[in-house]
Amino acid sequence: MVRNRSLLMFAGTATLFLFCSCAPRPMLQRPPENYQGLVAEGLVLQAEDYWIYRKADGSRVKLGAGTVLARLEFPLWVGRVWHYQDTAARSGHAETSHRTPVEIQCEASAFELVKVPAGSFDAFECKCACTIIGTTGVYEPDCGEWTIWYAPRAKNIVKVKTESTASSFDLIEYKISEKASER
Secondary structure (H helix, E strand, O other), X not given: OOOOOOEOXXXXXXXXXXXXXXXXXXXXXXXXXXXXXXXXXXXXXXXXXXXXXXXXXXOEEEEXXXXXXXXXXOOEOOOOEEEEEEEEEOOOOOOOOOEEEXXXXXXXXXXXXXXXXXXXXXXXXXXXXXEEOOOOOOOOOEEEEEEEEEEOOOOEEEEEEEOOHHHOEEEEEEEOOOOOEEO
């Protein structure tokens, strides 16, 4: 089965974060008029901002301003759906082997309290799923599902839960300058 490529490459591992330069499909850019919940706008970060994440095996990664763990579309609100395209390798094959196009769909499904080592955060729970585009036979039709939690207070994703605990992440430390804000 093809797995999602949802995590940034760690030195010496095969875990990736999604970074896709593909243009998303046009989608609703503002919440419906009757929406009463929180809306997270785009980010304004400073060069000194950072986030440190830990995987289940204890390895860590530090990300700087302008780097997020997964592709988010702003503004973000409960019910927001977005799509984008990427590629995936077959399970058990080298990352450099033939890759096939995939369609990723994410939905902000809830706004809830999530606890991670860095603290407790009110966060958007975003469920994402990957589907192979137009290829049959050697690839599974479903290439994986994962959930991310974006916390406006931390200005980044605070938790990633994938089908494999080996590629799941939790925020353990972060620093946001006082100048950092949402637009």
